[in-house]
Amino acid sequence: MNPQNRFMRSRTPSGESASELAWYAAIVAIGLNLRPLLTSISPLMTTIRNDTGLSFYGASLLTSLPVVAMGFGAFGTGLLARRLGETRGVALGLVAIAAACAARAFAASGGALMLTAAAAGAGVAAIQALLPAVMKQRFAARVPLAMGLFSASIMGGGGLGASLGPLVARLSGSWHAGLAVWALPALAALAIWGVLNGRFGAGQRVQQSATAPSQNHVDAATAPLWRKRRAWTLGLHFGLVNGGYTSLVAWLPVYYQQHGASVEASGSLLAAMTVFQAASALLLPLAAAALTDRRPWLVLGLSGQLVGVIGLAAWPEAAPLLWVAAAGAGLGGTFSVTLVTALDHCADHRLAARLVAFVQGLGFVIAALAPIVAGRVRDLTGGFTGAWIMLAVSISAMIVLTLAFSPRSYRRWLGAHGPDADGAIAQSRATLDA
Numbered sequence: 001m002n003p004q005n006r007f008m009r010s011r012t013p014s015g016e017s018a019s020e021l022a023w024y025a026a027i028v029a030i031g032l033n034l035r036p037l038l039t040s041i042s043p044l045m046t047t048i049r050n051d052t053g054l055s056f057y058g059a060s061l062l063t064s065l066p067v068v069a070m071g072f073g074a075f076g077t078g079l080l081a082r083r084l085g086e087t088r089g090v091a092l093g094l095v096a097i098a099a100a101c102a103a104r105a106f107a108a109s110g111g112a113l114m115l116t117a118a119a120a121g122a123g124v125a126a127i128q129a130l131l132p133a134v135m136k137q138r139f140a141a142r143v144p145l146a147m148g149l150f151s152a153s154i155m156g157g158g159g160l161g162a163s164l165g166p167l168v169a170r171l172s173g174s175w176h177a178g179l180a181v182w183a184l185p186a187l188a189a190l191a192i193w194g195v196l197n198g199r200f201g202a203g204q205r206v207q208q209s210a211t212a213p214s215q216n217h218v219d220a221a222t223a224p225l226w227r228k229r230r231a232w233t234l235g236l237h238f239g240l241v242n243g244g245y246t247s248l249v250a251w252l253p254v255y256y257q258q259h260g261a262s263v264e265a266s267g268s269l270l271a272a273m274t275v276f277q278a279a280s281a282l283l284l285p286l287a288a289a290a291l292t293d294r295r296p297w298l299v300l301g302l303s304g305q306l307v308g309v310i311g312l313a314a315w316p317e318a319a320p321l322l323w324v325a326a327a328g329a330g331l332g333g334t335f336s337v338t339l340v341t342a343l344d345h346c347a348d349h350r351l352a353a354r355l356v357a358f359v360q361g362l363g364f365v366i367a368a369l370a371p372i373v374a375g376r377v378r379d380l381t382g383g384f385t386g387a388w389i390m391l392a393v394s395i396s397a398m399i400v401l402t403l404a405f406s407p408r409s410y411r412r413w414l415g416a417h418g419p420d421a422d423g424a425i426a427q428s429r430a431t432l433d434a
Helices: 003-031 042-052 056-075 077-103 110-138 143-172 175-180 183-210 215-221 229-258 263-288 295-314 320-344 349-381 385-402 407-417 421-433
Strands: none
Touching (some): 003 110, 042 110, 042 143, 042 175, 042 229, 042 263, 056 077, 056 110, 056 229, 056 349, 077 110, 077 175, 077 349, 110 143, 110 349, 143 175, 143 263, 143 320, 229 295, 229 320, 229 349, 229 385, 263 295, 263 320, 295 320, 295 385, 320 349
């Protein structure tokens, strides 16, 4: 054997391994930027309200508006992908997050903060809809691992926002700095993403051209998802999951401040919840990867969330860490496994991108309503117990809805609208020829 060829063969696996590790690192770096824009506000909410004069309802919009933007923005990511491609679309999302967070250094009114919240939410929408399609194509055999890392980094970023935001605000003497500092990690992730795609982009293009989709796949990728009941069901499920998340992010610190906790202590409690979210977001999809049926793991995650919410409503001061641990683990695990379940429905990465975008679009619009309703309930009743009870009811409904997601139903959906349609078309042609 030629020594040069032997040397090249020995280098290839390590080169591929380095490329894969770099992609995983980029996924984590990007995911860390998708929640601090929400969680950094919550522990500082009382201070922000005092400075801006926002009501509880108006303050809830600072959490709800980004989620609304995530929802409606996700519906437009198909056009963004066709015009710019997934890589540039993700980069544009990071630019929007960095610019919106930086602008918070100068936002002196509630209206200005709401504008930054909407802009940051639009950036998050682009990333959350487009990056799973990249993962589906690049990690076809390891989607649960990639999605677990992505989801865990999202939750971990939320914890950093809740814990470091108040710390930066205290050290700087300004809540503006506690919100604006998150422009820096967004710029760092943008730099990593740019370097990564510049270095490995050629190999990716070769891989894509070698697996060019057929015309039948193109037809499948343009299927009208809004007509499909399964797409709506997945979106509803995702929305109710994230409704619990947005409500707790918005109001958990305020809830415990009403029970006598300090701003930093309540922020630390939210940070602790996100630690359990991150761990479960990584581990639950890895456990679920061993089975084709994701339903037992979805029910497990939802049950943990239900225990936590009931504990918050009934015995808030008895074991707060236990309740936030249960709720956080349930939220994080269900978030990631729900997205994996949506990706399971589509072998073609472009159809998967459109389905995930639709699911997140509908889901985040639903989730945006939850903290608004909770804030309104608090204004009317003076407490959050009613809001936690409403969350418990919605979680119970999700457990029932989860039973519809059998693997057999994936195949039925794909057989009519996905890449498996190629086989059906070929069989029909053979029958006609015979």
